[in-house]
Amino acid sequence: MKRRPLVIAAAGVGVLATAAFALPNLPPNPVTDSINDQVFQEKSRRYATAADAPTRGAQAFRLPSWVPKDATDIRIRARSTGEARLIRFTLGPTPLDGPQCTAGTPNRPRGRELNATWWPRGTRSEERPECRDARQYQVAVRGKRVYAWTDGTPSPGAGQGQAR
Known part of the structure; x- marks a missing residue:
């Protein structure tokens, strides 16, 4: 007689576990966007070109100044509760002039806090x-x-005095 609540509870746990693994990897849509924002506290945006990316408003989706103006297929994933961001883009005719740290010794970052299906494995040694x-x-x-x-x-x- 007490078996029915256990079966219902087990099914509920199974659905939640499946959702936790599946939702971050589903294509963006209003349902997954809402769940990512509220449960995982992450937001994603995609822009066809650098010109489509915002220049005002939320800092999370503005491109850094070193991204070439002719970059395309831009994807950004940002943490809603902090500064963590992932950015991927495709270079156009303008090459990336190479990562630079001329203002002093680079700080040691804590580590990548976000993941995305479009982020490749094994980039650590190339960064x-x-x-x-x-x-x-x-x-x-x-x-x-x-x-x-x-x-x-x-x-x-x-x-x-560096631009923010």
């Missing part, structure tokens, strides 16, 4: 620090694809 904006990024280039992440670590010299 170089990029410090030309207020936040320091770790950047890896694979062919025409550029992958960059930040955990919100300030760039060296960011407090001394």
Whole structure:
């Protein structure tokens, strides 16, 4: 007689576990966007070109200044509760001039806090620090694809008049 509540509870746990693994990997739509925002506290945006990305408003979806103006197929995933971001884009004719940290010694980032299905494995050994904006990024280039992440670590010299 007490078996029915246990079966219902087990089924509920199974549904929740499946949702936790499946939802972050589903294509963006209003349902998954809402769940990602409220449960996982992450938001994603996709832009066809750099010109489509916002230049005002939420910092999370503005492109860093070092991203070439002719970049395409831009994806951004951002933590709703902090500074963590993932960015992927495809280079156009303008090459990426290489990650730079000229304002001082790069800070040691805490580590990548986000994941996305479009983020490749094994970029850690290829990543170089990029410090030309207020936040320091770790950047890896694979062919025409550029992958960059930040955990919100300030760039060296960011407090001394660098644009935010």
